[in-house]
Amino acid sequence: MNYIFLVDCNSFYASCEMIFRPDLAGKPVVVLSNNDGFIIAANSQAKSLGYKTIEKPFFMLEQQLIKDKVEIFSANFELYGAISKRVMRLLSELSNRIEVYSIDEAFLEVSFNENQLLDIAFYLRKRILDEIGVPVSVGISMTKTLAKAAMEIAKKRREGVFYLKPDQHDVLSSIPVNDVWGVGQKYGEKLIKKGVKTALDLSRLQELWAREHMTVVGLRCVKELNGVPCIKFDSVPQTRKTIQRSASFGHLVFTLSDLKKAISIHCERAGEKLREDKLLSLGILVHIHTNPHLEEPQYGRSAATNFAIPTADTPTLIKYAHKLLEEVYLPGYxxxxxxxxxxxxxxxxMAPGNLFRQPYIDSKEQKLMNSLDAVNTGLEQGTLAFASSGIGENPNKMRQSKRSPRYLTRWSEIPEVKAK
DNA sequence: TCTGGGGTCCTAGGACCC
DNA sequence: TCTGGGGTCCTAGGACCC
Structure with missing residues (x-):
């Protein structure tokens, strides 16, 4: 019999920070988004003080956090990515049917006897905690949506593991419909209005209604809650379909030239990602917009175009992006x-050939980009940069006053251990 | 009075996820 | 002063083709 395990790291970013700070054990910890905008992770102690993720902006909470003696970290995604890799590597020792779903969770497909399931989950949990230092929860069931539901229960239990058998109506009826995977705010409101309040209610919803009001996504959700697998298991990671780089400015920006610098930096980062994944891009889109939280004239627009040949060449990205930016930019905002x-x-x-143009692959541009990446990954990102990105200034500069060291990926930030 | 049918591609917007 | 960023999938409507 095949079962789906969902392994999810508890308050992942906060747990990562705590690995290197044993002095924080038992204390409330939160991690902030880029620009120190919102709380994006809170450990159990912080949650029990009432702090939730993506609720209020950080600046509105800061005083209370200090009063509550909560340890605050700026996001350190380089560190979290490195720890995530270790967790996923360990999990893939257990099953070659693994789907890495996000930075902190993975689905495993396994065929064991039902009476072995919990033992395996406990074993896995102990190894990840002992060898990497991250606590995880494990939800087990027959479909991904049910495994997610099992996870909701597992997270609330001290043992951190839950096996949801098919037709466990009492359990499904204890899960609010808003907590079901695939039900967000809008669908949640619709469902409650219709009297569908729990996962059990949702599993009994007429399929036609789900199809009509929640598209095929809703229909799949209902079927999965009834134990019918509809969401396929992707053990081979799909190549990504888009790469985005965007950011808010630390302060509002008026001029085309400032926007150009910012766009230039985004192109640098997007290009790095492209080459890291050994991909070429055929098209680029640029967007700009004003601050919707302010009561002043609003404007936002995007524009897209295709490249002459598939490329991963940063100067080409910048050239096209700047042209698009000029199209969408309006002064006065x-x-x-x-x-x-x-x-x-x-x-x-897979890049198609072209009779009239030299392809990017094996071009001198590619060689230049490879050298650039070698310098920037070996040293500090941005060691070599483009003049169009501005020199010694970065309009995208993030506020991140409380970032921990990148312990695992920078020699200069490696932890020091002193013997007494 | 009555104004094809079917297919594809593109885009914008909506909904969801972490 | 300060309100995230990066993704995926689905749908409807318009343009266009034969």
């Missing part, structure tokens, strides 16, 4: 945010 999106990505070796 105060801009908050801008970004680029690369789409129609293909793998390097």
């Amino acid at each position: 105060r801009y908050l945010k801008t970004g680029v999106l690369l789409f129609d990505l293909i793998e390097e070796d």
